Amino acid sequence: MNFLEERILKDGIVKEGNVLKVDSFLNHQMDVNLLDEIGKEFHRRFADLNITKVLTIEASGIAIAYAVARCFNVPMVFAKKTQSINIDGDMYTTEVESFTHKNRNQVIVSKRFLSSEDKLLIVDDFLANGCALQGLLSIAELSGASVEGIGIAIEKGFQYGGRSIRNLGYRLESLAIVESMDAATQTIVFREQ
Ligand code: 5GP
Numbered sequence: 001m002n003f004l005e006e007r008i009l010k011d012g013i014v015k016e017g018n019v020l021k022v023d024s025f026l027n028h029q030m031d032v033n034l035l036d037e038i039g040k041e042f043h044r045r046f047a048d049l050n051i052t053k054v055l056t057i058e059a060s061g062i063a064i065a066y067a068v069a070r071c072f073n074v075p076m077v078f079a080k081k082t083q084s085i086n087i088d089g090d091m092y093t094t095e096v097e098s099f100t101h102k103n104r105n106q107v108i109v110s111k112r113f114l115s116s117e118d119k120l121l122i123v124d125d126f127l128a129n130g131c132a133l134q135g136l137l138s139i140a141e142l143s144g145a146s147v148e149g150i151g152i153a154i155e156k157g158f159q160y161g162g163r164s165i166r167n168l169g170y171r172l173e174s175l176a177i178v179e180s181m182d183a184a185t186q187t188i189v190f191r192e193q
Helices: 003-011 032-045 062-072 131-143 161-167
Strands: 013-015 019-021 053-057 076-082 091-097 104-110 119-127 146-156 172-182 187-190
Touching: 003 032, 003 146, 003 172, 003 187, 032 062, 032 146, 032 172, 053 062, 053 131, 062 076, 062 119, 076 131, 091 131, 104 131, 119 131, 119 161, 131 146, 131 161, 146 161, 161 172
Parallel strands: 053 076, 053 119, 119 146, 146 172
Antiparallel strands: 013 019, 076 104, 091 104, 172 187
16 A cells, blocks of 8 residues: 555545545645655656646646646646636636536636647546546647646546546556545545556
8 A cells, every 4th residue: 555545544534425535634734745755756657758847727736736846847837717708819728527516617728838849747636537637638739738647646446537538548647546435434445556
């Protein structure tokens, strides 16, 4: 079991509706040492790639993406969520459905910050049905940047996002893949990797 799996077992809380709460260490209160470890681990796993930028989506991807970008010593860009429909032509835009909030957001990245020269590592805190990731992939595609790798802290393996993104041929690595979890017993089972 790796450091993140151990921490999830210690402090993660399984909620009804297939939601794993990790807000005491990852996406509300943040354990900065754990974030550093996550950054180092993704750097180790993707060290063979010539990454020029790390891309994520606000809000909860930002801290992880910072830690990863710090290790690669490259800029980090986060896609912003906005309700506005008056987006000017200087933005790459797409729509993303939120798993946690059950709404749709316009997601934007300024054209100044991504280009066809970029080799991206996309990172996020969770992968569930893959909507957030699909949004980031379409932003990357609009910019012409290549997606070299995808790093996810926690993948919920019983939802279809991971399978569909891997089927598209992307190099997707998740530090912890939850195979099953149960709110009544607070049991969490990880996939052997
Ligand atoms: P997806 O778009 O893959 O369906 O869901 C990914 C996004 O939803 C992530 O960016 C994450 O913020 C949020 N999310 C999905 N599942 C969970 C969960 O079980 N717990 C938490 N805390 N966030 C989740």
